[in-house]
Amino acid sequence: xxxxxxxxLFRFSPETAHNLTFAGLKLPFISRLMGLTALRDPRLExxxxxLKFPNAVGxxxxxxxxxxxxxELGNLGFGFVExxxxxxxxxxxxxxxxxxxxxxxxxxxxxxxxxxxxxxxxAHRLKHRxxxxxxxxxxxxxxxxxxxxNAVDDYLICFDALxxxxxxxxxxxxxxxxxxxxDLQEKEPLKNLLNQLQEKNKNQNKPKPILLKIAPDLSxxxxxxxxxxxxxxxxxxxxxxxxxxxxxNLTTPSQMIEKAGAGGLSGKPLRERSTEVIRYLKQKSAxxxxxxxxxxxxxxxxxxxxxxxxADLIQLxxxxxxxxxxxxxxxxxxxxxxx
Numbered sequence: 001x002x003x004x005x006x007x008x009l010f011r012f013s014p015e016t017a018h019n020l021t022f023a024g025l026k027l028p029f030i031s032r033l034m035g036l037t038a039l040r041d042p043r044l045e046x047x048x049x050x051l052k053f054p055n056a057v058g059x060x061x062x063x064x065x066x067x068x069x070x071x072e073l074g075n076l077g078f079g080f081v082e083x084x085x086x087x088x089x090x091x092x093x094x095x096x097x098x099x100x101x102x103x104x105x106x107x108x109x110x111x112x113x114x115x116x117x118x119x120x121x122x123a124h125r126l127k128h129r130x131x132x133x134x135x136x137x138x139x140x141x142x143x144x145x146x147x148x149x150n151a152v153d154d155y156l157i158c159f160d161a162l163x164x165x166x167x168x169x170x171x172x173x174x175x176x177x178x179x180x181x182x183d184l185q186e187k188e189p190l191k192n193l194l195n196q197l198q199e200k201n202k203n204q205n206k207p208k209p210i211l212l213k214i215a216p217d218l219s220x221x222x223x224x225x226x227x228x229x230x231x232x233x234x235x236x237x238x239x240x241x242x243x244x245x246x247x248x249n250l251t252t253p254s255q256m257i258e259k260a261g262a263g264g265l266s267g268k269p270l271r272e273r274s275t276e277v278i279r280y281l282k283q284k285s286a287x288x289x290x291x292x293x294x295x296x297x298x299x300x301x302x303x304x305x306x307x308x309x310x311a312d313l314i315q316l317x318x319x320x321x322x323x324x325x326x327x328x329x330x331x332x333x334x335x336x337x338x339x
Contacts, residue, residue, distance in 0.1 A: 002324030038077030084139030107267030271296025282310030
């Protein structure tokens with residue numbers, strides 16, 4: 001069924017296809033039909049950083065930026081849905097076109113630029129969670145106009161607004177599409193940001209897990225810094241990885257890649273590197289913290305590769321767009337088979 005639907009959707013621009021998909025998910029008939037692929041089994045449950053996940057397959061941030069369809073996406077069988085990235089103030093993001101398909105590589109290039117309606121709008125929608133078992137993550141960032149020296153304030157604003165409605169937080173300093181954002185991955189600025197968030201978090205009645213999402217383009221020495229920072233700040237874990245700025249080993253004609261221009265690459269070309277990062281973090285840290293693996297998961301085999309590298313949970317994005325909801329079921333079936 002999804003193969004036919006994808007053929008139709010891929011006739012439209014990526015953003016138009018996205019909007020059509022979300023509109024379709026809001027139709028009760030479509031939502032129920034798509035939900036037939038969901039596999040629910042108590043043996044799939046996992047407890048990670050103190051939260052019980054119905055299953056280990058989640059939706060990565062970026063698809064439901066504004067918490068518009070998290071209920072419907074959860075109905076498809078995801079164990080958790082991460083909304084965002086949200087920023088304190090609404091912002092339009094970069095100019096269109098800013099999202100490009102590379103079908104030959106089963107990949108996407110995006111330079112969305114944290115387009116969202118603002119954290120208060122997302123918080124309002126999150127009040128209406130239908131499934132109490134569905135875990136919701138809040139991915140937070142800074143506005144484009146906010147200077148890096150004031151970035152902490154933006155993250156704290158987002159933390160306060162989402163705190164009552166999400167189960168965990170993700171600090172996004174690794175998107176390549178907001179100018180100078182990745183500079184916040186440097187050791188001292190990152191420690192300062194995470195320490196201030198942790199201080200705010202510890203003053204809550206019930207502190208919530210805070211995760212750091214990192215880029216796949218970090219060197220081993222930078223990953224060593226990440227390990228040290230996670231241990232020093234006491235955050236709950238890491239999401240590995242965000243999109244890459246690399247264009248290596250693509251089969252898509254170079255003129256198409258050049259036409260797409262700058263942005264983060266996701267999908268199958270990211271699979272190997274994201275797995276390398278997961279394995280490095282787990283081995284070098286002696287499994288000191290949980291890692292959510294994301295990047296290039298287009299099959300159950302890809303997912304098992306991530307788990308075998310040490311991932312505690314995984315997330316889908318581009319693979320979900322290319323393969324559809326049945327990918328969630330196939331991964332969960334493989335996990336049950338490998339129990």
